Amino acid sequence: xxxxxxxxxxxxxxxxxxxxxxxxxxxxxxxxxxxxxxxxxxxxxxxxxxxxxxxxxxxxxxxxxxxxxxxxxxxxxxxxxxxxxxxxxxxxxxxxxxxxxxxxxxxxxxxxxxxxxxxxxxxxxxxxxxxxxxxxxxxxxxxxxxxxxxxxxxxxxxxxxxxxxxxxxxxxxxxxxxxxxxxxxxxxxxxxxxxxxxxxxxxxxxxxxxxxxxxxxxxxxxxxxxxxxxxxxxxxxxxxxxxxxxxxxxxxxxxxxxxxxxxxxxxxxxxxxxxxxxxxxxxxxxxxxxxxxxxxxxxxxx
Amino acid sequence: xxxxxxxxxxxxxxxxxxxxxxxxxxxxxxxxxxxxxxxxxxxxxxxxxxxxxxxxxxxxxxxxxxxxxxxxxxxxxxxxxxxxxxxxxxxxxxxxxxxxxxxxxxxxxxxxxxxxxxxxxxxxxxxxxxxxxxxxxxxxxxxxxxxxxxxxxxxxxxxxxxxxxxxxxxxxxxxxxxxxxxxxxxxxxxxxxxxxxxxxxxxxxxxxxxxxxxxxxxxxxxxxxxxxxxxxxxxxxxxxxxxxxxxxxxxxxxxxxxxxxxxxxxxxxxxxxxxxxxxxxxxxxxxxxxxxxxxxxxxxxx
Numbered sequence: 001x002x003x004x005x006x007x008x009x010x011x012x013x014x015x016x017x018x019x020x021x022x023x024x025x026x027x028x029x030x031x032x033x034x035x036x037x038x039x040x041x042x043x044x045x046x047x048x049x050x051x052x053x054x055x056x057x058x059x060x061x062x063x064x065x066x067x068x069x070x071x072x073x074x075x076x077x078x079x080x081x082x083x084x085x086x087x088x089x090x091x092x093x094x095x096x097x098x099x100x101x102x103x104x105x106x107x108x109x110x111x112x113x114x115x116x117x118x119x120x121x122x123x124x125x126x127x128x129x130x131x132x133x134x135x136x137x138x139x140x141x142x143x144x145x146x147x148x149x150x151x152x153x154x155x156x157x158x159x160x161x162x163x164x165x166x167x168x169x170x171x172x173x174x175x176x177x178x179x180x181x182x183x184x185x186x187x188x189x190x191x192x193x194x195x196x197x198x199x200x201x202x203x204x205x206x207x208x209x210x211x212x213x214x215x216x217x218x219x220x221x222x223x224x225x226x227x228x229x230x231x232x233x234x235x236x237x238x239x240x241x242x243x244x245x246x247x248x249x250x251x252x253x254x255x256x257x258x259x260x261x262x263x264x265x266x267x268x269x270x271x272x273x274x275x276x277x278x279x280x281x282x283x284x285x286x287x288x289x290x291x292x293x294x295x296x297x298x299x300x301x302x
Numbered sequence: 303x304x305x306x307x308x309x310x311x312x313x314x315x316x317x318x319x320x321x322x323x324x325x326x327x328x329x330x331x332x333x334x335x336x337x338x339x340x341x342x343x344x345x346x347x348x349x350x351x352x353x354x355x356x357x358x359x360x361x362x363x364x365x366x367x368x369x370x371x372x373x374x375x376x377x378x379x380x381x382x383x384x385x386x387x388x389x390x391x392x393x394x395x396x397x398x399x400x401x402x403x404x405x406x407x408x409x410x411x412x413x414x415x416x417x418x419x420x421x422x423x424x425x426x427x428x429x430x431x432x433x434x435x436x437x438x439x440x441x442x443x444x445x446x447x448x449x450x451x452x453x454x455x456x457x458x459x460x461x462x463x464x465x466x467x468x469x470x471x472x473x474x475x476x477x478x479x480x481x482x483x484x485x486x487x488x489x490x491x492x493x494x495x496x497x498x499x500x501x502x503x504x505x506x507x508x509x510x511x512x513x514x515x516x517x518x519x520x521x522x523x524x525x526x527x528x529x530x531x532x533x534x535x536x537x538x539x540x541x542x543x544x545x546x547x548x549x550x551x552x553x554x555x556x557x558x559x560x561x562x563x564x565x566x567x568x569x570x571x572x573x574x575x576x577x578x579x580x581x582x583x584x585x586x587x588x589x590x591x592x593x594x595x596x597x598x599x600x601x602x603x604x
Contacts, residue, residue, distance in 0.1 A: 092416075
């Protein structure tokens with residue numbers, strides 16, 4: 001049995017550490033371009049839980065990694081995640097004014113700066129990740145990590161999934177079939193959990209099979225994470241969630257809940273998470289916290 | 303004296319070759335994400351003159367480069383340039399419906415897809431450039447080239463310049479001072495000419511001083527290019543230009559023409575271009591076409 005108080009304490013400490021690392025990679029707002037740097041940093045310090053950088057760090061440690069080469073990648077994945085949120089929130093896409101209980105970037109800095117600060121963060125993620133190429137011991141593995149980052153962020157990953165999501169939202173009351181919904185979830189959400197688990201493994205010195213296993217774990221945890229998001233959208237309150245609830249219903253969005261109902265959707269979250277923990281157990285290294293984190297993400301209340 | 307007919311013939315042939323290379327790096331529209339790939343390719347095949355990839359190739363050859371490692375970078379710089387145009391044209395920024403005589407990307411595919419296809423192209427530029435890291439002879443120089451690409455694209459380059467431009471457009475009738483205008487032109491426009499000249503030099507095996515000289519040349523040619531753009535906006539016709547004319551005036555935009563007048567602005571184009579050609583002449587290698595291209599860009603009519 002997990003001691004929840006102990007786990008939460010550990011998690012808070014890990015969030016604090018990841019946050020510190022991420023902040024150390026943020027650009028300083030100065031010079032003529034001060035405003036866009038402020039907009040980037042506004043969104044990067046909006047109280048995110050740093051889940052993806054923590055997953056990366058845990059995976060890295062699990063495979064024996066103990067150097068700072070992981071740090072630029074921890075910052076980079078959070079920049080890419082944040083970039084996707086900024087652009088998702090834009091008026092032309094989700095038109096969201098609040099996230100994590102704060103005004104969204106475009107709501108504060110205007111739509112043009114919302115677009116550009118997202119571009120800036122995406123680009124800065126690569127500038128940051130490239131710093132890892134100068135840790136001479138690890139050049140080959142850093143290149144491999146960069147490639148995973150780029151491929152799973154682009155049209156064959158996150159941005160591809162997001163584009164299909166946006167394209168199908170327009171067809172107001174059309175219900176998506178499960179194949180299409182899975183495509184969106186796997187690409188839009190799950191890739192962003194596969195990336196950190198895989199990069200941690202690559203830089204930690206894992207073998208091909210282990211890296212592939214971490215990818216599969218990321219897929220399962222990511223899918224569970226998104227389905228839980230669907231569930232929270234209908235079962236949570238705006239105070240708990242810090243953002244609009246029933247937004248999926250209002251947007252006529254097909255979700256796992258609309259396709260399967262809350263109960264069956266919850267069962268999926270549970271079985272995907274169990275599978276992920278089971279796969280994790282087959283790997284070497286210290287992974288107690290990581291498996292607890294998977295459970296925590298699956299059964300989170302916000 | 304330059305034989306203009308000969309030069310134009312050579313240029314057309316070089317455009318054809320660059321275009322062929324660029325197209326070979328475009329993703330194939332298939333699968334669920336077909337739409338966003340179509341939107342990317344729509345803008346990437348909209349009849350751009352491939353100036354930046356050609357500059358890169360010429361610089362590469364001038365320093366003795368003769369391998370295909372340059373090709374992914376030629377495609378990547380054109381993707382980044384195109385990304386910046388797609389996002390510039392969005393309703394929240396320039397709200398342009400036509401470019402190069404064709405409808406802009408958001409005008410055809412919608413605003414959300416305009417945002418996402420720009421994101422996709424920016425990301426795909428890095429995916430593409432990374433292919434050069436697997437040309438084993440050149441890994442170190444490929445990394446250096448990637449770094450130039452990323453740094454000069456981001457907040458300390460193109461995106462930074464664009465953000466300051468956007469920020470100052472809002473102050474309707476305020477006239478910018480020359481320092482601020484130079485900052486915008488140097489970052490928004492000149493960086494995108496510095497990048498190809500520098501990357502060509504880096505991959506071609508140039509030394510530090512030569513790379514720095516190519517950067518300076520790019521700065522001058524880029525500044526001249528943008529000032530000529532200002533001049534064409536007030537002296538050209540919509541048929542010649544393929545896009546809206548007098549757009550700067552309608553947007554109360556400060557330009558070199560509004561600050562200095564057409565005549566003095568033309569003089570600047572001339573002297574910057576002369577300086578660039580002079581710097582180029584001090585470098586080794588075959589550069590006749592490149593210096594003609596600088597003149598052609600400076601005195602272009604559209």
